[in-house]
Amino acid sequence: MTDRADITTLDYTRARELLEKKEITCSELVDKYFQRVNVSQLNGFITVFENSAREQAAQIDEKLKNGQAGRLAGMVLAVKDLIAMEGKKTTCGSNILSDYISPFDATVVQKLRAQDVIFLGKTNMDEFAMGSSNENSHYGPVKNPHNPECVPGGSSGGSAAVVADNLCIASLGSDTGGSIRQPASFCGVLGCKPTYGRVSRYGLVAYASSLDQIGPITKSVPDLSVLLEAICGHDTKDSTSADQAVPRFSDYLNRDVKGLRIGLPHEYFTDGLDADVAEKIQKVIDFLEQSGAKIIKLSLPHTEYAVATYYVIATAEASSNLARYDGARYGRRAESTSALEEMYVKSRTEGFGSEVKRRIMLGTYVLSAGYYDAYYRKAQKVRTLIKQDFDRAFQDVDCLLTPTSPTTAFKIGEKADDPLKMYLSDIYTVSLNLAGLPGVVVPVGKDGTGLPVGVQFIGPAFEESILIQIADFIEREFEQ
Numbered sequence: 001m002t003d004r005a006d007i008t009t010l011d012y013t014r015a016r017e018l019l020e021k022k023e024i025t026c027s028e029l030v031d032k033y034f035q036r037v038n039v040s041q042l043n044g045f046i047t048v049f050e051n052s053a054r055e056q057a058a059q060i061d062e063k064l065k066n067g068q069a070g071r072l073a074g075m076v077l078a079v080k081d082l083i084a085m086e087g088k089k090t091t092c093g094s095n096i097l098s099d100y101i102s103p104f105d106a107t108v109v110q111k112l113r114a115q116d117v118i119f120l121g122k123t124n125m126d127e128f129a130m131g132s133s134n135e136n137s138h139y140g141p142v143k144n145p146h147n148p149e150c151v152p153g154g155s156s157g158g159s160a161a162v163v164a165d166n167l168c169i170a171s172l173g174s175d176t177g178g179s180i181r182q183p184a185s186f187c188g189v190l191g192c193k194p195t196y197g198r199v200s201r202y203g204l205v206a207y208a209s210s211l212d213q214i215g216p217i218t219k220s221v222p223d224l225s226v227l228l229e230a231i232c233g234h235d236t237k238d239s240t241s242a243d244q245a246v247p248r249f250s251d252y253l254n255r256d257v258k259g260l261r262i263g264l265p266h267e268y269f270t271d272g273l274d275a276d277v278a279e280k281i282q283k284v285i286d287f288l289e290q291s292g293a294k295i296i297k298l299s300l301p302h303t304e305y306a307v308a309t310y311y312v313i314a315t316a317e318a319s320s321n322l323a324r325y326d327g328a329r330y331g332r333r334a335e336s337t338s339a340l341e342e343m344y345v346k347s348r349t350e351g352f353g354s355e356v357k358r359r360i361m362l363g364t365y366v367l368s369a370g371y372y373d374a375y376y377r378k379a380q381k382v383r384t385l386i387k388q389d390f391d392r393a394f395q396d397v398d399c400l401l402t403p404t405s406p407t408t409a410f411k412i413g414e415k416a417d418d419p420l421k422m423y424l425s426d427i428y429t430v431s432l433n434l435a436g437l438p439g440v441v442v443p444v445g446k447d448g449t450g451l452p453v454g455v456q457f458i459g460p461a462f463e464e465s466i467l468i469q470i471a472d473f474i475e476r477e478f479e480q
């Protein structure tokens, strides 16, 4: 029998065992989470669904009694507030969508609903997923559960913080240039950015469409494997969704790493890397080598151009995607305007925050006649070179091991006034989005001040299984 006061700390795999044994119920679980959510100071949620979550819990408890419960029955989940849920607000952390209610479920939500997931609420995030610290939210910054003076990372800062602080079992985030992996690393939880095309983007509000993917954030690798499996798969509603078989990721648990070839790209281990982070990562490398993996040093020569390339492509796509917020179709419309153009200008001026405006301007500039070839087309060419670096690397190794971020969580306010400094903190995460590859982040300990460090594994396209296998091995065997 477990200590009932502690059921909020359970991962899904364990909670489900207790649900099956009738030692706990979904209603009790949801109750305990709301007790925590209602006094939480983290600002991790934008909306909570107290009524519908309790209704769902009661229904699923019935199904459990009758032996009809779905694969993920009782997984109490938080959803980043840029994923559409029917009848619920989808604000994207923005003032312009502060009253927007989605008329439909995103494909991922539909899939999870069918498996009896319980939806607890929508999480705080950087406005339109633009940021690395969650400070760009219209709803205020989120605090890091390990130190409330620090950021939780971004842009899925709410999704990572609420899992780390046991305000739910797991969450969904989105990752365009690191937004699942960096907050997972900063908050000490698991995060996976799937291969581009692996998970349907239908119902995911677009930031940069050629880079965006939805992915899971969890407390354990077994949870990561089941949640990932549940959201993957081809979707005719998303033309970029890949028609690829989805493996049973849980088959890759409880294995070892003997003979696996793990590459270390030396461009990810240079001067900018914090000594404390480097030391932790080195311990993981030594551990994997002692456990029978082959560690192979290699080079990804175009890495130094990744941040610049990413910020040209992401802002270009964002400027185009965000053109749809005109005050006419979705969300807020400015009051007392008399002419159409004035209505557009005022609605957008009032509705968007400063970082979003900066990116719309940057993106419009790099796409404009006269600058298109010099910036946007050039960036697309460099993107190909970055992808080819990875293709070459994966001829010799099964996956790559890198830090997730040069530092652990920084202080709220520390980089807020210096966009370039903020952008540079994405140095280890953006390349794999440009190449469309999957990545998993695993917590491997804490720095001297008690802030978590996460190690990142990058795999070839559609090889999430290898990443799950290594992450699980580390979670079980590595002594932090």
Ligand code: GLN
Pocket (backbone or CB within 6 Å): 129, 130, 131, 132, 154, 155, 174, 175, 176, 177, 178, 179, 180, 207, 314, 426
């Ligand atoms: N920090 C990066 C940006 O601001 C990545 C964000 C993301 O992955 N959504 O664009």
